Amino acid sequence: MAYRSHLDDYLEKILDLKRSLSIPVIGSLNGISMSGWLEHARDLEKAGCDALELNIYYVAADLSQPAQEIEARYVEILRQVGAQVSLPIAVKLGPHFSSLGHMIGQLREAGATGISLFNRFYHPDIDLLDMRVKPRIHLSSSDESMERIRWLGLLHGQVDVDLAATGGFHRATDVIKAVLAGADVVGLCSVLLKKGERALGDILSDIKLWMEDNEYESVAQMKGSVCQHHAINPVAYEHANYLAVLESYTTGEND
Numbered sequence: 001m002a003y004r005s006h007l008d009d010y011l012e013k014i015l016d017l018k019r020s021l022s023i024p025v026i027g028s029l030n031g032i033s034m035s036g037w038l039e040h041a042r043d044l045e046k047a048g049c050d051a052l053e054l055n056i057y058y059v060a061a062d063l064s065q066p067a068q069e070i071e072a073r074y075v076e077i078l079r080q081v082g083a084q085v086s087l088p089i090a091v092k093l094g095p096h097f098s099s100l101g102h103m104i105g106q107l108r109e110a111g112a113t114g115i116s117l118f119n120r121f122y123h124p125d126i127d128l129l130d131m132r133v134k135p136r137i138h139l140s141s142s143d144e145s146m147e148r149i150r151w152l153g154l155l156h157g158q159v160d161v162d163l164a165a166t167g168g169f170h171r172a173t174d175v176i177k178a179v180l181a182g183a184d185v186v187g188l189c190s191v192l193l194k195k196g197e198r199a200l201g202d203i204l205s206d207i208k209l210w211m212e213d214n215e216y217e218s219v220a221q222m223k224g225s226v227c228q229h230h231a232i233n234p235v236a237y238e239h240a241n242y243l244a245v246l247e248s249y250t251t252g253e254n255d
């Protein structure tokens, strides 16, 4: 009997999407071995993807491994995949780099045309009944978007790549903030799983209303208009105002 893998189903889904959609389809790739990354990148290109997103989901659990080695692996995966396909490639990163901007610069040099901020790492949980560690998937909340918005604001205009925001974008206001900070793209997942695809239409119409109320004529006009470079209080994107933030806490008024 022929073995049918998860990847076969994924490739078939891409073929279906390409047949029925007029918008670009971006293939998401999450590999383990280098040969797997390369083989599947070629498969996704053949299936008709318009671009690839490399989801390099890596938890640095080997305590003896230096950070440079981990960074070099990201760059190497990108370089080798880039040599196999002729598609634009975005890299989806987690937030845990000592110098995120420098890392993005290395990826840009190795051929990345986009960066997605940020991967969400799924955390294992301890089941107190049977004392086992179990993987647990939990959907995001809007609070998670704040970390993305900070980094969009810091990076916009300073890195020569498209910036996609992903993680915690549930409401029109979350998406508007991402674009004002400098996002070229905002990705939604949890909100669509929770509310279905009607959430997309609601968010889009709320964004249009907000733009009318605030006299923005285009998304391009909004993009990056409150990035660090243009912000009235640019230091707020960093944490130089740490004490002021703590002092701003008032019981019951911060949620």
Ligand SMILES: Cc1cc2nc3c(=O)[nH]c(=O)nc-3n(C[C@H](O)[C@H](O)[C@H](O)COP(=O)(O)O)c2cc1C
Pocket (backbone or CB within 6 Å): 028, 029, 030, 055, 092, 118, 119, 120, 137, 139, 140, 141, 166, 167, 168, 169, 187, 188, 189, 190, 191, 193
């Ligand atoms: C059930 C589920 C499946 C996902 N599968 C993938 C995947 O195959 N590849 C990927 O890059 N991200 C995957 N993600 C991550 C999402 O693309 C997205 O980056 C993340 O959920 C953050 O966005 P959100 O807050 O809108 O959910 C998945 C997320 C969920 C909840």
